[in-house]
Amino acid sequence: MDKTVASHGRVDVRDVHIRFHTKGQEFEAVRAANVHVRPGEFVSLIGPSGCGKSTLLNAVAGFLKPSSGQVLLDGQPITGPGSDRGVVFQQYSLFPWMTVRANVEFGLRMKGASASEREAQARTLLGLAGLLSFENHYPDQLSGGMKQRVGIVRALATSPQVLLMDEPFGALDSQTRVVMQEILTNMWQRLRISVLFITHDIDEAVFLSDRIYVMTARPGRIKAELAVPLPRPRTPEMTATPEFAAMVRQIKGLIREESIAAMGGELSDGGLAGLCAEVGPRGVGQLV
Ligand SMILES: Nc1ncnc2c1ncn2[C@@H]1O[C@H](COP(=O)(O)OP(=O)(O)OP(=O)(O)O)[C@@H](O)[C@H]1O
Numbered sequence: 094m095d096k097t098v099a100s101h102g103r104v105d106v107r108d109v110h111i112r113f114h115t116k117g118q119e120f121e122a123v124r125a126a127n128v129h130v131r132p133g134e135f136v137s138l139i140g141p142s143g144c145g146k147s148t149l150l151n152a153v154a155g156f157l158k159p160s161s162g163q164v165l166l167d168g169q170p171i172t173g174p175g176s177d178r179g180v181v182f183q184q185y186s187l188f189p190w191m192t193v194r195a196n197v198e199f200g201l202r203m204k205g206a207s208a209s210e211r212e213a214q215a216r217t218l219l220g221l222a223g224l225l226s227f228e229n230h231y232p233d234q235l236s237g238g239m240k241q242r243v244g245i246v247r248a249l250a251t252s253p254q255v256l257l258m259d260e261p262f263g264a265l266d267s268q269t270r271v272v273m274q275e276i277l278t279n280m281w282q283r284l285r286i287s288v289l290f291i292t293h294d295i296d297e298a299v300f301l302s303d304r305i306y307v308m309t310a311r312p313g314r315i316k317a318e319l320a321v322p323l324p325r326p327r328t329p330e331m332t333a334t335p336e337f338a339a340m341v342r343q344i345k346g347l348i349r350e351e352s353i354a355a356m357g358g359e360l361s362d363g364g365l366a367g368l369c370a371e372v373g374p375r376g377v378g379q380l381v
Pocket of ligand 1: 113114115120122140141142143144145146147148149311
């Protein structure tokens with residue numbers, strides 16, 4: 094379990110276009126996206142609401158097929174969901190009638206692992222997530238942060254090559270969220286699994302990631318690819334460094350342009366400046 098160098102888990106999204114057909118109309122969600130996750134790398138996708146982040150992640154999960162282009166895992170085309178990819182969503186998806194440990198063991202049971210294998214794997218991962226003393230609790234006895242930790246542990250239990258996380262901390266309060274980021278970065282540093290992570294939170298993306306892809310407003314294209322210059326292991330103190338602040342500022346600027354574009358023609362930069370003069374600086378922050 095304690096891997097230092099990952100040899101599998103390379104994700105290649107090559108020139109992917111995703112179009113939906115609704116009510117007889119074609120709708121382009123993702124255009125010509127190229128995203129790569131190297132084995133053991135932590136990569137985030139960030140962009141304005143509705144730009145196609147979840148759509149792209151769903152293509153990697155195998156929940157939907159791109160209209161064109163390729164999605165590969167370790168060089169093999171992804172044709173559907175598989176146990177080589179663990180998925181964590183914002184909504185907790187635990188079985189309420191099962192204990193924490195039974196939830197974690199579920200995927201292993203499906204794969205035919207023996208009771209002793211299941212128990213050993215579940216207890217190792219629950220220990221890493223600081224949840225061992227809750228193994229016999231039921232989900233409704235846990236806080237939101239704990240439920241999401243169980244969700245992550247459950248996704249990791251079958252030893253996937255890649256962890257796909259769609260706004261996993263989006264439903265948590267800001268303090269819990271920060272603690273969850275630390276727990277996740279510590280677990281990732283220990284396991285070195287490849288991660289593709291979606292977030293709206295720029296600080297979160299910078300703190301966790303090796304690289305960040307910034308997407309444009311719809312149809313989602315890759316606007317920028319940025320390497321995070323912070324060393325590993327990451328510590329909370331790093332969020333107070335000039336490097337961290339500079340990266341956050343850079344991404345904020347990139348997303349701001351796209352958020353304005355996503356809000357349509359009625360808001361130009363000039364129009365926004367007029368609005369800011371009326372509502373004061375707090376109004377600007379809310380728009381970004
Ligand atoms: N199955 C679908 N059928 C039709 N349209 C869809 C479908 N799934 C997503 N869309 C549309 O595709 C666009 C991209 O959606 P997606 O959920 O991927 O964006 P997102 O960047 O993850 O958004 P958010 O940050 O708000 O979660 C949206 O306009 C959405 O309404």
